[in-house]
Amino acid sequence: GIQVEQSPPDLILQEGANSTLRCNFSDSVNNLQWFHQNPWGQLINLFYIPSGTKQNGRLSATTVATERYSLLYISSSQTTDSGVYFCAVEREDYQAGTALIFGKGTTLSVSS
Amino acid sequence: NAGVTQTPKFQVLKTGQSMTLQCAQDMNHEYMSWYRQDPGMGLRLIHYSVGAGITDQGEVPNGYNVSRSTTEDFPLRLLSAAPSQTSVYFCASSYGKNTEAFFGQGTRLTVV
Numbered sequence: 001g002i003q004v005e006q007s008p009p010d011l012i013l014q015e016g017a018n019s020t021l022r023c024n025f026s027d028s029v030n031n032l033q034w035f036h037q038n039p040w041g042q043l044i045n046l047f048y049i050p051s052g053t054k055q056n057g058r059l060s061a062t063t064v065a066t067e068r069y070s071l072l073y074i075s076s077s078q079t080t081d082s083g084v085y086f087c088a089v090e091r092e093d094y095q096a097g098t099a100l101i102f103g104k105g106t107t108l109s110v111s112s
Numbered sequence: 113n114a115g116v117t118q119t120p121k122f123q124v125l126k127t128g129q130s131m132t133l134q135c136a137q138d139m140n141h142e143y144m145s146w147y148r149q150d151p152g153m154g155l156r157l158i159h160y161s162v163g164a165g166i167t168d169q170g171e172v173p174n175g176y177n178v179s180r181s182t183t184e185d186f187p188l189r190l191l192s193a194a195p196s197q198t199s200v201y202f203c204a205s206s207y208g209k210n211t212e213a214f215f216g217q218g219t220r221l222t223v224v
Contacts, residue, residue: 001171032209043202043215050210068216098145098204098213099170102154
């Protein structure tokens, strides 16, 4: 099956710093999403981004589908950004909507 | 608009007991799925559905059954609970094949 690898596994930042999280995937995909899991366990969809670049406030994401990777940028980090960031993909030949394969996540800790 | 609702939020079972985790969405989404989350493993796909009456297996389907009799509901059944099924379970839904997924709040299940 498709493999999803995220790096780094852990990241510790001071408030105000910038960071880049990476997601590599082993097969062609038609569906790639980034999620944030907050310290209370809630999963929030950040981006649906199978290709191209999107921005939402201090967060932006870029997916280069031909090279099979995606990047999540967090600028001017805040303590509320802490949590686990997951990348999830669905294979190109699947057409099942939410049949996502997740990476193991990047745990981000932002201190004030 | 409640989104994706999971019940119960917490459950303790004895080995061998059966139970059903409930998942309901009020967004008229066709696609729904179940995941389990274990420490250090990310989320793993159990079963998914592309519409009423249509279900399929994910990465870790053993020990779990699903059915989809209505668009709104997608229950997950544990037939004979085992300690290895201790986990946090998430239900997700999406409107279409290549759209963002929305997650419920999760059910924390402990099997003793």
